[in-house]
Amino acid sequence: MSAIEIGSFEDFEKYNGKELGTSEYFQITQNQINLFADATYDHQWIHTDPERAKTEGAFGNTIAHGYLTLSIVPHLWEQILKVNNLKMMINYGIENFRFAHPVLVTDQVRLLATLKSVVNLRGTVKAEVSVKLEIKDQKKPAFTGVLIFLYHFK
Numbered sequence: 001m002s003a004i005e006i007g008s009f010e011d012f013e014k015y016n017g018k019e020l021g022t023s024e025y026f027q028i029t030q031n032q033i034n035l036f037a038d039a040t041y042d043h044q045w046i047h048t049d050p051e052r053a054k055t056e057g058a059f060g061n062t063i064a065h066g067y068l069t070l071s072i073v074p075h076l077w078e079q080i081l082k083v084n085n086l087k088m089m090i091n092y093g094i095e096n097f098r099f100a101h102p103v104l105v106t107d108q109v110r111l112l113a114t115l116k117s118v119v120n121l122r123g124t125v126k127a128e129v130s131v132k133l134e135i136k137d138q139k140k141p142a143f144t145g146v147l148i149f150l151y152h153f154k
Helices: 009-013 030-040 050-056 066-071 073-080
Strands: 004-006 019-022 081-083 086-099 108-121 124-135 143-153
Touching: 004 009, 009 108, 009 124, 019 073, 030 066, 066 073, 066 086, 066 143, 073 081, 073 108, 073 124
Parallel strands: 004 081
Antiparallel strands: 019 108, 086 143, 108 124, 124 143
16 A cells, blocks of 8 residues: 655645555564663563563563554554655644553554544644554554644645
8 A cells, every 4th residue: 555645735635534544564572662661661561571471461461552552653654644845744632542452562553544634724734633553353453542743834
């Protein structure tokens, strides 16, 4: 699947209320989890101790930090949408966000995105994007929510 190319507010407007697409699957590894734990100082054993997680944990394995799954959104997002003619993009907010299901080490996840709304605020484009992080072979998504981006075009 190739990314949708956007270069202006008018391009965005064509997708208002429509599904933008789905990224490729991305596999979560223990190394990623450990690096995230180091970066955030969150070394809770359910994330970083595979042996203990297998014997004492509720999931039979380590799980990714919820915020790790959120932090891979930029990587997955660029597979769905390529924004050209851009001066600057700002992550503006997150609304109605829920972590619905744990992501186990070695799970594969992908992002599904729908343009909920887009408005032109005196030259700044505000895009609200409904997102769902799907886990391969799971009915419940890892998370759902609305991400808000501000795009400043040249």
